[in-house]
């Protein structure tokens with residue numbers, strides 16, 4: 001049996017102060033941002049984290065409290081296993097347990113310097129790049145701004161208290177898989193604040209910074225296999241701990257109004273422009289992930305590692321990355337994209353992770369626009385085809401149809417609309433046309449372009465015949 005390396009945290013926890021509020025403290029934050037912070041703290045600093053969830057997750061935070069906020073990140077692949085103990089969380093907060101007032105007061109604490117976010121794509125409550133005023137949560141928060149429930153409403157209400165207390169600004173750091181995530185976070189916050197009070201909006205504009213980041217580490221949701229490994233590594237079946245791949249990357253724009261931890265001490269890259277890194281990772285890694293998730297579920301593959309054992313799908317994923325995604329990217333200093341693709345294929349093949357295709361297919365309507373649809377638009381603008389990208393998009397449409405018809409759950413911000421489309425439209429070209437008319441997902445110009453609509457409908461027709469390997473092989477010919 002493989003030996004396991006143990007690394008305990010090595011700093012004085014009593015010296016930590018609550019200086020970072022992390023909203024959306026789930027598996028990814030535990031295994032990514034907290035690992036960087038843990039290592040940076042070993043070199044000094046007082047940056048403690050208040051771990052916050054807004055909706056679900058109260059029981060998880062209670063469990064973390066009961067463990068004195070200590071947990072492990074088990075980094076595992078076919079070469080080795082390392083168990084890292086994390087000590088940087090100093091408190092937890094859930095508005096349903098502790099009251100929204102405490103959360104807002106936390107934002108108005110003089111010590112607080114950073115609000116970091118892993119709230120997923122839909123958490124920004126944007127539509128077409130602007131705050132979605134029709135979103136029920138946004139509308140409710142604008143009607144009662146002192147009792148907000150959305151992340152953006154909470155941030156603005158907290159900043160209003162900060163301003164009223166005569167305090168300085170801070171940084172709001174998005175760690176979600178969105179292009180220009182800092183600019184999008186800023187847009188959502190500013191547009192919300194402007195609706196409330198233009199003086200507050202001006203204050204935020206001059207005092208608060210919104211650094212963009214590129215974050216990367218594959219962290220599947222906890223399952224019983226992961227718990228087995230955690231038990232082997234720590235002696236406890238500890239649901240506070242998490243299993244992740246050994247690889248991690250964090251590229252950060254250095255724009256922090258009230259200072260930041262020395263994350264570079266832990267290997268983070270601090271750069272003036274994160275854009276090229278974000279696009280590369282979002283399209284090559286996340287684009288390939290969504291492609292594999294949709295084609296994988298249709299093929300009956302449970303995990304991404306299973307997809308990598310399917311030679312046709314593996315070849316198609318690499319071809320998508322190198323042949324269709326890489327040509328849409330700006331160069332990134334020091335990175336050879338074909339080597340990057342090879343590394344991704346190796347990471348996807350990690351048999352210690354059971355990263356479920358269904359988990360990645362979650363929220364696809366909010367993921368595909370930046371992962372597959374924007375690259376398709378870029379190819380068409382250059383008058384080029386992109387058959388695998390079209391196939392990936394068609395696979396999502398098929399995944400929706402098959403999932404709804406089977407009566408299975410379809411976790412997605414557009415779930416209601418998607419179910420309605422399946423119900424109202426006969427399978428085939430009528431269904432495809434109705435899906436492409438979803439303006440939240442497909443820009444009208446693209447949906448109406450026969451160079452897009454036709455190949456997507458054709459790929460859908462081939463996938464509907466049920467032989468997914470054939471459809472993939474035909475596209476790769």
Ligand code: CS2
Nearest residue numbers: 215216217218219286289360
């Ligand atoms: C995945 C990401 O679930 C998904 O949508 O594509 O969580 C992916 O694993 C991470 O972005 C990797 O950094």
